[in-house]
Structures are given as structure tokens and as C-alpha cells.
Amino acid sequence: MTDTLYIGKVPVRRTAALAPMAGVADRAYRLMCKKYGAAYVVSEMVSAKGICYSDRKTAELCTVTDEERPMGIQLFGSEPDFMAEAVKIVLEYRPDIIDINMGCPVPKVVNTGAGSALMKDVRLAESITAAAVKAAGDVPVTVKIRSGWNSGQINAAEMAKAAESAGAAAVAVHGRTRDQFYSGEADISVIGSVKEAVGIPVIGNGDVSDADSCIRMYRETGCDLVMIGRGSYGNPFVFDEIAARLRGADYAPPSLEEKMNVMLEHIRLIISLSEKNEEMAMHEARKHAAWYMNGYYGSAKFRGRCYQLSSYSEAVGLAEEFIALQRSRGIE
Ligand SMILES: Cc1cc2nc3c(=O)[nH]c(=O)nc-3n(C[C@H](O)[C@H](O)[C@H](O)COP(=O)(O)O)c2cc1C
Incomplete structure (x- = not known):
């Protein structure tokens, strides 16, 4: 083929x-x-x-x-x-x-x-x-x-x-x-x-x-x-x-930190492309943020918090907290 x-x-x-x-x-x-x-x-x-x-x-x-x-x-x-x-x-x-x-x-x-x-x-x-x-x-x-x-x-x-x-x-x-x-x-x-x-x-x-x-x-x-x-x-x-x-090439999956950076990039893009203000655009971003956190230790609780995000800076803070929690469990 x-x-x-x-x-x-x-x-x-x-x-x-x-x-x-x-x-x-x-x-x-x-x-x-x-x-x-x-x-x-x-x-x-x-x-x-x-x-x-x-x-x-x-x-x-x-x-x-x-x-x-x-x-x-x-x-x-x-x-x-x-x-x-x-x-x-x-x-x-x-x-x-x-x-x-x-x-x-x-x-x-x-x-x-x-x-x-x-x-x-x-x-x-x-x-x-x-x-x-x-x-x-x-x-x-x-x-x-x-x-x-x-x-x-x-x-x-x-x-x-x-x-x-x-x-x-x-x-x-x-x-x-x-x-x-x-x-x-x-x-x-x-x-x-x-x-x-x-x-x-x-x-x-x-x-x-x-x-x-x-x-x-x-x-x-x-x-x-x-x-x-x-x-x-x-x-x-x-x-x-x-x-x-x-x-047939090797593939290295992204680290958690890279994943969180991509999540934040995605959120910035949602905000910049939206005709609405940041708070309204964050409503759109919430489900995406939650999906990026899927499958990790304590994800359910963090996903719930994603559904309350109302600003980009809150998303940055949540990503940092999420990374710290995973690191405390030895997950990178
Ligand atoms: C939230 C959501 C929205 C969808 N919207 C459309 C759509 O607008 N047009 C369409 O042809 N299929 C739509 N689909 C179906 C998907 O294109 C796809 O056929 C389906 O999800 C199965 O593929 P997947 O198992 O890879 O998700 C939608 C699916 C989901 C989950």
C-alpha cells in the first residue's frame, strides 16, 4: 500500500x-x-x-x-x-x-x-x-x-x-x-x-x-x-x-508535564479563537481539560475540578497541582 x-x-x-x-x-x-x-x-x-x-x-x-x-x-x-x-x-x-x-x-x-x-x-x-x-x-x-x-x-x-x-x-x-x-x-x-x-x-x-x-x-x-x-x-x-x-519508527509517549503543557496550549487556543470572553470560553475548555487528565491517579477528583474552571490562570494552577500529585506517586 x-x-x-x-x-x-x-x-x-x-x-x-x-x-x-x-x-x-x-x-x-x-x-x-x-x-x-x-x-x-x-x-x-x-x-x-x-x-x-x-x-x-x-x-x-x-x-x-x-x-x-x-x-x-x-x-x-x-x-x-x-x-x-x-x-x-x-x-x-x-x-x-x-x-x-x-x-x-x-x-x-x-x-x-x-x-x-x-x-x-x-x-x-x-x-x-x-x-x-x-x-x-x-x-x-x-x-x-x-x-x-x-x-x-x-x-x-x-x-x-x-x-x-x-x-x-x-x-x-x-x-x-x-x-x-x-x-x-x-x-x-x-x-x-x-x-x-x-x-x-x-x-x-x-x-x-x-x-x-x-x-x-x-x-x-x-x-x-x-x-x-x-x-x-x-x-x-x-x-x-x-x-x-x-x-515502523519508535514512539515515545508524552510525559505528564508535556501533556499538561499541551492541555494549556489547547485551552489558550480555545480562548483565542472564541468570540466570547475568557470566562465563557472556559466553559467550552472544561471538558477538554478533564479529558487530558484522564487515566491518572486521583483523576476523578481533578476532572470534577476541571468542570469548575473559570479562567486560564486557574487551569495553570490546577495543572501544576496535578503534576505535583502524580510526582508524589512516582508518575512522570
Ligand atoms: C460528541 C460526538 C459528536 C459527534 N458528532 C458527529 C458529527 O457531527 N458528524 C458525524 O458524522 N459523526 C459524529 N459523531 C460520530 C463520530 O464521528 C464517530 O463516527 C463515532 O464517534 C465513532 O467513532 P469513535 O469510536 O472513534 O468515537 C459524533 C460522535 C461524538 C462522540
Whole structure:
């Protein structure tokens, strides 16, 4: 396998990509993951209809900075016409790729017929993809799906074939059904069956959190790229770890002090990119701070304190205290 995969004409390193995550993978998050090696990033999902009615959040959600490239903008919607119109609007933000969300399980989205509801209507999914492909011109369109609607309707391969025949340039598959939401284990065998069914690149997704699980995803499914969501929480380093392992290079995980410095860098970025004041931006930063402290001695108590942070200087103090506690237990 070559080191580079092409999605349409867009070259993407065949290491690991960051999954779209509404409310988590905002620009600060994507930049941190890019800095630590993410091969490709995707925006939070954006409503196609919302954009057409000039949703005020469009610019915030759709801005693509050069440091994030290659980057996709993800749209969700249930009507081909709105999808086509939305694609034309987001093209102004010059995304490298346009991705269509056909996997979101949340009732607010599914009840409009969008997200994973499209897994139940393959023909409509195909028309939406075709409309987006036509509107996108030479910008590649990808589709992100789940394994199926429920365990009795596993139809990812059929969905992927429909996406391919509508002109999609790649398909990302999360190996869970809509009914599972995020529980249970992802069934990666479905990703393998999608790979066998289509000629376009297949992006494997679900439960990858380190180099071992990533390599397993590549090996067991034959997928062309791996996509990581929750495994990057407080752990943008996972992308470097994977890239190093795939090159056969040694990888030294960051020390606790380095990790805390990266956490503080992430918080500074959240504050500087926010249009809100520091205190309000800290509300956004709290969950990220808590994730960086996961898995250490006394983490639970510190994570609770993260949820009370209201300034950057408090975060610095908490990080120092956290490092001192770990050192007292011989953890560096
Ligand atoms: C908080 C959160 C937000 C998400 N938002 C989106 C989204 O906007 N669009 C999308 O296609 N998937 C979304 N997902 C699903 C992820 O992209 C991914 O498919 C899923 O988390 C499984 O991958 P993982 O096990 O690596 O996390 C979201 C997942 C989480 C946990």
C-alpha cells in the first residue's frame, strides 16, 4: 500500500483522520489534532437547510483555515435540493472535501429524515449524494454511514454502493447501528464487507484509540484510511503514535508535564479563537481539560475540578497541582 490515499484528487496521508464531532471537534480541537499528526479533519456537522436560510453559525462552523487542510465540511439534510444549495454555499469556504452525514443517531436529526434515518431510504440517500456531487463540481463528496439502522437491517454495503454510483469519492463507515448509538462494540466486519462491495476508498471508524486498534482496523477490514473520534479526547498524540507505528519508527509517549503543557496550549487556543470572553470560553475548555487528565491517579477528583474552571490562570494552577500529585506517586 502506498503512503498516500486520494479522495478524488485530494491527497491524504494513510495514517489516521479525525472524525467529525459536533460540540467537540471545533477549530481549536482540529488544529491540535492536526499539529499532532491527524491526516485529515472534518468540520462539525452543519444543517443544509439551516445554511440555506442563512444560519448565523455558518461562518463559525464552515471556516476552513490553511493549517487544517485537508479538511472536509460536513452537511446533514434530507432533501436533495437543499443539499445542492447548501453545497454551493459552503464551497465559498473552500473545503477540500464535502462530507454528507448519514450516520448521526440523534433524534433531533433523525426525526427530520437526515443522519442515520437515510440508512432506511437508500434511494433518497443516493439522490442526496447525486445532488451534492453535481453541485460540488470538482470538489469530492464523501458519505459517512453506520453499519445499518438496527441489527436486523445491516445495509452498509448497499448504502456504500449507492453512494458510489451517485458519484461519491469515498465512504466512511462507523461499525455500529443507529440503535446502538455509541454503546456496545463497533462491528468492524461490516467495514470489511463495504470494502469488498465498492471500488472507492473506504474509511474505517469505530473504537480506535491507539496504534494497536488502528492497525487491527486496517488489517481486519482492508480499509483505506482509519478515522478516530473519541479516542482523541485529551489525546491528540494518538495521531503521531499511529503514524510512527505505521512507519515502523519508535514512539515515545508524552510525559505528564508535556501533556499538561499541551492541555494549556489547547485551552489558550480555545480562548483565542472564541468570540466570547475568557470566562465563557472556559466553559467550552472544561471538558477538554478533564479529558487530558484522564487515566491518572486521583483523576476523578481533578476532572470534577476541571468542570469548575473559570479562567486560564486557574487551569495553570490546577495543572501544576496535578503534576505535583502524580510526582508524589512516582508518575512522570
Ligand atoms: C460528541 C460526538 C459528536 C459527534 N458528532 C458527529 C458529527 O457531527 N458528524 C458525524 O458524522 N459523526 C459524529 N459523531 C460520530 C463520530 O464521528 C464517530 O463516527 C463515532 O464517534 C465513532 O467513532 P469513535 O469510536 O472513534 O468515537 C459524533 C460522535 C461524538 C462522540
